[in-house]
Amino acid sequence: MIKTLYLRVVLTFSAVVVISILLSFLIAMLLYTNRISTEVLDNLLKVGKQLVTMSNDYQPLEIKSFLEASTKLNDGYSLILFDSSGDNVAFSIQSKNESLNIKAEEVEQVLQGQIYKSMYLNYGYFGEPTRLVVGVPLSVKDKQYALFVMPKFTEESRKQSRTLIITVLLIVLIIGSVLILIASRYIVSPIKKLTLATNRLARGNFNVKVTVKRKDEIGLLAEGFNHMAGELKQLEQMRQDFVSNVSHEIQSPLTSIRGFSKALKQPDLKDEDRLRYLEIIERESERLSRLSENLLKLASLESEHHPFKPTTFDLDEQLRRVAVSYEPQWSAKQLDMDMDLPRVKITADADQLSQVWMNLLGNAIKFTPAEGNIRIQIIPLTDRVRVRIQDSGIGILPEDQERIYERFYKADASRHRESSGSGLGLAIVRKIIELHQGTMDVQSEIDRGTTFTITLPILIHPTKKH
Numbered sequence: 001m002i003k004t005l006y007l008r009v010v011l012t013f014s015a016v017v018v019i020s021i022l023l024s025f026l027i028a029m030l031l032y033t034n035r036i037s038t039e040v041l042d043n044l045l046k047v048g049k050q051l052v053t054m055s056n057d058y059q060p061l062e063i064k065s066f067l068e069a070s071t072k073l074n075d076g077y078s079l080i081l082f083d084s085s086g087d088n089v090a091f092s093i094q095s096k097n098e099s100l101n102i103k104a105e106e107v108e109q110v111l112q113g114q115i116y117k118s119m120y121l122n123y124g125y126f127g128e129p130t131r132l133v134v135g136v137p138l139s140v141k142d143k144q145y146a147l148f149v150m151p152k153f154t155e156e157s158r159k160q161s162r163t164l165i166i167t168v169l170l171i172v173l174i175i176g177s178v179l180i181l182i183a184s185r186y187i188v189s190p191i192k193k194l195t196l197a198t199n200r201l202a203r204g205n206f207n208v209k210v211t212v213k214r215k216d217e218i219g220l221l222a223e224g225f226n227h228m229a230g231e232l233k234q235l236e237q238m239r240q241d242f243v244s245n246v247s248h249e250i251q252s253p254l255t256s257i258r259g260f261s262k263a264l265k266q267p268d269l270k271d272e273d274r275l276r277y278l279e280i281i282e283r284e285s286e287r288l289s290r291l292s293e294n295l296l297k298l299a300s301l302e303s304e305h306h307p308f309k310p311t312t313f314d315l316d317e318q319l320r321r322v323a324v325s326y327e328p329q330w331s332a333k334q335l336d337m338d339m340d341l342p343r344v345k346i347t348a349d350a351d352q353l354s355q356v357w358m359n360l361l362g363n364a365i366k367f368t369p370a371e372g373n374i375r376i377q378i379i380p381l382t383d384r385v386r387v388r389i390q391d392s393g394i395g396i397l398p399e400d401q402e403r404i405y406e407r408f409y410k411a412d413a414s415r416h417r418e419s420s421g422s423g424l425g426l427a428i429v430r431k432i433i434e435l436h437q438g439t440m441d442v443q444s445e446i447d448r449g450t451t452f453t454i455t456l457p458i459l460i461h462p463t464k465k466h
């Protein structure tokens with residue numbers, strides 16, 4: 001069982017090298033033996049024919065010495081001569097064995113005046129030697145001879161070429177293996193780094209970063225890993241912030257409830273004080289319950305399974321109802337409520353949208369000083385509708401405008417502590433608008449007022465909600 005990727009890569013590469021060397025050697029042998037053999041046979045035939053011409057021209061007295069002299073001039077081949085009785089009369093080869101390669105019927109064929117060419121045999125280098133021989137008829141002083149010409153392959157030269165080939169293959173294999181060992185380290189080392197980093201990440205250390213300079217798939221994987229680690233770190237930070245924010249939001253009403261409950265225990269408490277303390281306790285409990293309600297709502301909106309029930313209803317009617325429900329608050333502050341609400345039908349989740357207007361109008365009333373103005377406006381567009389909620393309140397600083405949608409973010413924290421809620425309202429609003437495929441933006445100027453503009457599609461397709 002191969003356990004490490006390194007070993008696996010090395011073994012795979014080595015196997016590939018060995019197999020490709022063997023295959024290429026075999027293929028080369030098959031391709032070239034044929035061609036080389038044909039060329040060698042042609043040359044042998046040429047030599048044989050030259051010797052025949054020469055002996056015809058000079059009519060040597062002693063055929064044996066004539067042939068010996070000619071082999072001295074060119075020792076690239078061996079000659080074997082057979083006389084008309086088929087006896088081997090002369091040869092110029094070191095190993096007599098080779099003469100045995102020539103069969104009696106071949107000698108007979110040449111003695112009858114035919115040229116003999118051996119067939120090449122594709123045995124290859126490691127098997128039987130390829131048999132290359134040419135026989136030509138020769139007649140000297142009316143005597144018939146058969147002259148066989150063959151290349152001079154000594155056993156020694158064969159061995160040498162075999163050793164050469166094996167040595168070359170071994171060198172290729174050794175150099176290849178060493179290079180593979182080095183190359184595999186290069187491939188495997190970033191994976192090792194990634195594994196280490198993953199383990200560290202799994203143990204909760206989010207400050208991991210893998211440095212891989214490569215731009216290939218592994219480089220991309222490392223980049224993806226770093227990105228993921230960054231996101232996880234951010235998520236962890238958000239989680240911690242969330243927990244501390246929630247605890248903080250729970251802590252302050254609880255502290256005040258505890259304080260006023262203690263105060264209520266005093267026996268000589270005036271009735272009006274007791275009533276005031278009870279009112280504070282009631283308000284703080286309501287605040288706590290609103291907080292938990294909002295947290296649950298936000299969690300539910302962010303989950304994939306939040307119910308989304310679109311119905312078709314009058315948007316202007318809904319806005320009017322919300323404005324009326326806030327009547328006690330804006331009347332108390334003597335705010336001028338101006339409504340410009342032409343009739344518009346919309347298909348959306350009515351409960352969710354109602355929550356949006358409650359939050360936006362609630363904020364507008366909350367953050368507008370007495371005798372200010374609030375304007376609610378519907379602007380119908382072709383396939384969308386725009387709702388504008390405008391107040392003449394305290395306004396939001398430009399640097400806060402981007403952050404007001406974050407959970408628990410309260411831009412007015414230092415300025416209007418008493419009027420602040422939990423900072424979840426706009427986070428919920430934005431989530432609902434997102435689910436409705438709408439957009440929202442805010443324009444605000446300090447002490448001049450704030451305008452929230454929501455644009456929604458008139459018809460939302462229920463399946464496209466996420």
Ligand code: ADP
Nearest residue numbers: 363364367404410411412421422423424425426
């Ligand atoms: P909260 O419950 O505190 O109102 P929100 O999420 O609704 O939380 O609002 C976040 C913050 O945005 C508020 O604390 C306030 O500072 C600011 N804000 C929202 N609406 C207005 C507005 N109409 N005028 C001024 N400030 C606003």
